[in-house]
Amino acid sequence: MRDATIAKSEYVPSEKVVSKVQDFQEDLELFRYCTLPEILKYMECFTGPNIMAMHTMLINKPPDSGKKTSRHPLHQDLHYFPFRPSNSTVCACTAMEHIDWNNGCLAVLPGTHRGPLKLHDYLQWEMFNTSPT
Incomplete structure (x- = not known):
């Protein structure tokens, strides 16, 4: 799959x-990697064995690249x-290098796992655009 950040940047x-x-x-x-005991231990907390x-x-x-193309809109998988x-459905994400708000780290909005699915949305992202302390 082509990455939009690369395709829309000056980088060739x-x-x-x-x-x-x-x-x-x-x-x-x-x-x-998916079967490592360290990973399965956390998944079992949500799904059982x-x-x-x-x-x-x-x-x-x-x-x-400065064009906000590396972020996906806030969404529910x-x-x-x-x-x-x-x-009983769980998604797991593991960063393999440093991530932050600039390169699209995972964000979790508490409580959004309850109730109906939300629309994909970029609008609410800016309220979370602060570095964690």
Whole structure:
């Protein structure tokens, strides 16, 4: 998949750049991370011991070029999942390098897991655009 930040920037890669790898559960080496006891311990807190991976994805998100193209709008991943019940569906995100507000870190809005799904929205992002202390 092409990264919008690279496509809309002045940066021209001299070689092919991978920005997203999806559904790697059949790759034993990549999927090994998903089965680490340290990861499963946290997932079990939400789902119980019968854990099943439904989707796997690695995302390479370079820093924003100044055009605010590296951020996804605030959204709930459940919009994209065809399976239910939602109360036993968990998404996990692990940063593999330093992330902050400038390169699109994960943001959690308390309470949004209750009630109906919200519309994708950029408008509310700015209220969270402060560095954590």
